Amino acid sequence: MIQNILGTISIWAIPVFLLAVPLYGACRGVKVYEAFVEGAKGGFQMAIRIIPYLVAILMAIGMLRGAGAIDMLAQWAGPVLEKIGFPVEILPVAIMRPLSGSGALGMATELIQTHGPDSFLGRLAASAYGATETTFYVLAVYFGAVGIRKARHAVLAGLVADVASLVAAVIVCRLAFA
Amino acid sequence: MLNYIWLSMIILAVVVGGINGKIENVTKSAIDSAANAVVIAIGLIGIMALWLGIVKIAEDSGLMRIVARAIAPIMRRLFPDVPDGHPAMGSMTMNIAATMLGLSNAATPLGLKAMEDLEKLNKNPGIATNAMCTFLAVNTAGFQLIPATMIGIMSSSGSKDPTAIIGTTLAAGLVAVVAGVTAAKLLQKLPLFSVERADRKGESS
Numbered sequence: 001m002i003q004n005i006l007g008t009i010s011i012w013a014i015p016v017f018l019l020a021v022p023l024y025g026a027c028r029g030v031k032v033y034e035a036f037v038e039g040a041k042g043g044f045q046m047a048i049r050i051i052p053y054l055v056a057i058l059m060a061i062g063m064l065r066g067a068g069a070i071d072m073l074a075q076w077a078g079p080v081l082e083k084i085g086f087p088v089e090i091l092p093v094a095i096m097r098p099l100s101g102s103g104a105l106g107m108a109t110e111l112i113q114t115h116g117p118d119s120f121l122g123r124l125a126a127s128a129y130g131a132t133e134t135t136f137y138v139l140a141v142y143f144g145a146v147g148i149r150k151a152r153h154a155v156l157a158g159l160v161a162d163v164a165s166l167v168a169a170v171i172v173c174r175l176a177f178a
Numbered sequence: 179m180l181n182y183i184w185l186s187m188i189i190l191a192v193v194v195g196g197i198n199g200k201i202e203n204v205t206k207s208a209i210d211s212a213a214n215a216v217v218i219a220i221g222l223i224g225i226m227a228l229w230l231g232i233v234k235i236a237e238d239s240g241l242m243r244i245v246a247r248a249i250a251p252i253m254r255r256l257f258p259d260v261p262d263g264h265p266a267m268g269s270m271t272m273n274i275a276a277t278m279l280g281l282s283n284a285a286t287p288l289g290l291k292a293m294e295d296l297e298k299l300n301k302n303p304g305i306a307t308n309a310m311c312t313f314l315a316v317n318t319a320g321f322q323l324i325p326a327t328m329i330g331i332m333s334s335s336g337s338k339d340p341t342a343i344i345g346t347t348l349a350a351g352l353v354a355v356v357a358g359v360t361a362a363k364l365l366q367k368l369p370l371f372s373v374e375r376a377d378r379k380g381e382s383s
Contacts, residue, residue: 025239041230051215113335147304
């Protein structure tokens with residue numbers, strides 16, 4: 001029920017928005033076509049501006065993945081985390097999540113298909129994936145768009161959010177599904 | 179901080195790649211990823227233009243100010259450095275709304291527009307402001323009401339109840355937002371992350 005309502009909102013949100021904004025603008029006397037074109041001009045520069053930042057971050061992440069460093073980290077950290085009751089099978093997905101969206105999606109899908117989508121691990125992988133964004137990608141694109149090179153505390157804050165949501169996903173899934 | 183993180187990633191990749199005998203893989207990944215970054219950025223041009231055009235109409239008609247005023251009480255608390263009625267409030271609000279609805283095609287352009295608006299308040303170009311870091315924390319948490327991608331994968335994997343994960347994803351996602359914003363608010367006060375320190379290091383290196 002709730003999902004249906006939200007699903008309908010998702011489908012209609014963009015067309016309604018694309019209609020409502022120019023319509024409101026026209027009512028307020030804005031020359032909508034001219035304003036649109038004026039704003040759209042910025043799209044090209046912005047996309048081009050983020051390229052160097054995106055290349056730098058994706059290259060470093062790609063190299064880490066290619067080297068097998070993420071599997072290695074999961075293997076090292078696994079035994080320690082297992083002692084405190086952490087389901088280690090999910091660890092590679094969790095490490096990949098802030099680094100690469102497509103990488104984490106692939107690993108989560110594999111886990112879901114291996115253990116079954118209705119298993120505890122399958123649901124945990126899905127919840128952990130869905131609960132957060134690809135931190136490093138967002139940082140590179142957003143800061144890149146305005147030429148920020150000193151990110152200050154943004155990286156750490158993003159990673160704190162990732163760890164907190166992972167811990168929360170494990171706890172909530174234990175309560176709901178185990 | 180990005181200087182250290184980036185360098186560490188590359189050192190780690192080459193050392194680990196060498197140990198694992200995957201050094202050729204490292205080369206290939208570096209080159210493929212660089213090419214892919216450009217594909218992603220070029221792919222953004224059209225969507226960026228579309229949303230920036232719509233946002234311009236919204237700005238000219240005063241709609242952005244109305245949107246910003248609607249949830250101003252929350253936004254003011256999250257972003258005390260951004261003056262009331264500033265365009266950044268409107269674009270940040272629209273970005274967060276798009277993210278929650280899972281409209282990632284709209285969320286990124288609106289988010290980048292918000293960053294541009296926030297940059298206008300930045301007295302130290304090249305260095306992130308407190309408001310930017312808090313905004314980034316909200317975005318890296320990426321709170322979504324419906325995890326559509328994962329529901330799709332669950333059902334295509336043969337799940338009998340693919341929407342069972344909505345509640346747990348929402349709960350964990352909420353924790354991500356709260357933890358991210360709290361961390362950003364606490365960390366911004368540390369001398370280690372001060373604007374002055376970031377500025378000094380910029381000059382010396």
